[in-house]
Amino acid sequence: SQQGEEDPQALSIQEGENATMNCSYKTSINNLQWYRQNSGRGLVHLILIRSNEREKHSGRLRVTLDTSKKSSSLLITASRAADTASYFCATPPRETSGSRLTFGEGTQLTVNP
Amino acid sequence: DTEVTQTPKHLVMGMTNKKSLKCEQHMGHRAMYWYKQKAKKPPELMFVYSYEKLSINESVPSRFSPECPNSSLLNLHLHALQPEDSALYLCASSRLLGLAGGNEQYFGPGTRLTVT
Numbered sequence: 547s548q549q550g551e552e553d554p555q556a557l558s559i560q561e562g563e564n565a566t567m568n569c570s571y572k573t574s575i576n577n578l579q580w581y582r583q584n585s586g587r588g589l590v591h592l593i594l595i596r597s598n599e600r601e602k603h604s605g606r607l608r609v610t611l612d613t614s615k616k617s618s619s620l621l622i623t624a625s626r627a628a629d630t631a632s633y634f635c636a637t638p639p640r641e642t643s644g645s646r647l648t649f650g651e652g653t654q655l656t657v658n659p
Numbered sequence: 660d661t662e663v664t665q666t667p668k669h670l671v672m673g674m675t676n677k678k679s680l681k682c683e684q685h686m687g688h689r690a691m692y693w694y695k696q697k698a699k700k701p702p703e704l705m706f707v708y709s710y711e712k713l714s715i716n717e718s719v720p721s722r723f724s725p726e727c728p729n730s731s732l733l734n735l736h737l738h739a740l741q742p743e744d745s746a747l748y749l750c751a752s753s754r755l756l757g758l759a760g761g762n763e764q765y766f767g768p769g770t771r772l773t774v775t
Contacts, residue, residue, distance in 0.1 A: 579763060588663070588749055588766035589702065634701055638762060646715060647764060649701035 552635060552650040560658050565622045567653040569635030570615075576638060578611055578618050579647070583632045592620075592633075625657045665750050665767035673775055674740060680770045682733040682750030691733040692764065693725060694749040702749055708733060709755055740774045747771055 552569045559565055571578070577596045581589040595602045595611045595618065602609045608621040622629055635650040663684045672678050682691065689710050694702035707715035708727040722744075724736040733750055751764040 581766075586747065586769070586771070588665075588768045589751075589764075591763040591765065594763055646704060646707065647762075648704075652701050654699075 552633075552653045554653060555651065556654045556656070558656040558658065559625055561625060561627055563625055563657075565625050565629070565655055565657070567620045567633050567655070569618045569620070569650050571618075571635070571637050571650075572616065573637075575613075578609075579636045580607075580609060580618075580620050581634045581636060581649075583634065583652075585631070589634065622655075625655075627657050627659045629655060630657050631655060663750055663752055663765050663767035665748075665770050667770060668768065669771045669773075671773045671775060672737065672740065674742070676740075677736070677738045679737065680735040680748055680750075680772075682735075682767055683731055684752040684765070684767075685731055686752060686765065687730075688752035688754055688765070689730060690753045690755045690762070691727060692751040692753075693723075693733070693735050694751065696747045696749055696769070706735075737772075740772075742774050745772055745774045 552567060557565055575597055577594050579594045580592040582592055583589045593602060593604045593607055593609050595609050597613055600611060606623045611618045618635055620633060632652045632654050634652045636647045638647055666681045670678060691708045693705040695705055696702045704717050705719045706725045711727045711730055722739050726734040747769045749769045750767040753762045753764045
């Protein structure tokens, strides 16, 4: 079963705007990861945030993690049409092997030019 | 080289056929994965290989048979599939860092499988 839930399920914005996606999870984790998937293609790892971190930046990406609420958010600033994709959060549950990633349901982001 | 390659890109097979999906990586990763992804859904883990040994089988039907001939190659043998097995099959690899480490996964582009 999928551990993560993401909202919104779909998000449509104009180029230049910021996009925020949220992810909730159920079990204790060591880290939380965000992936991007362009239509019908493989997933690309974007960023990993560890359970002892609260915020992390990578280029136009900002990820926050609140372990007390079991939630994370991904902010994409100054969005571009090329950011159009599905975004998934993924977690390896703490009590299992770090190899088992469980993906959230994903957010479909559309950035209109 | 941070690429995971998968062949074929597309595959159409009948329910009585036997076919294989192939995956290759040269990043020295010792964990390799098969995922199944249906349209508009997240990837679902099928199998995990660690050091060329099957470590996780997520109760996948026996018509899917994984194989890891060496540390760079991963195969998925298909036999007597059903139309509902039509999906995007993704291969991934990662380092093995244990519970405390990060384990970002590198994905291939996938094989689009259609079972007729």
